[in-house]
Amino acid sequence: MTILHDAVGCRSCQAVRERVGELGIAYRDEPRSVGERQAHTLVEDDLVFQGRLRIHDHVDELAEFARKWQRFQTDTCYLEE
Secondary structure, three states: EEEOOOOOOOOOHHHHHHHHHOOOEEEOOOOOOOOOOOOEEEEOOOEEOOOOOHHHHHHHHHHHHHHHHHHOOOOOOOOOO
């Protein structure tokens, strides 16, 4: 299960929630106050991503994985890639 520990009122965290939702990834949102140690943390199974940039990078990796997954789930064959 993916868990997002985000800071209350954080616009960057809102963008992560929206992106993860668009990708169809199930996650649990656990808001934290800005000063709490685990604010801005994404936990995915035993992997931990802390900080805005690491979280966004990981979500980008998930989006790329989803794009490739969808590509191979169709009946169309793309020979140029």
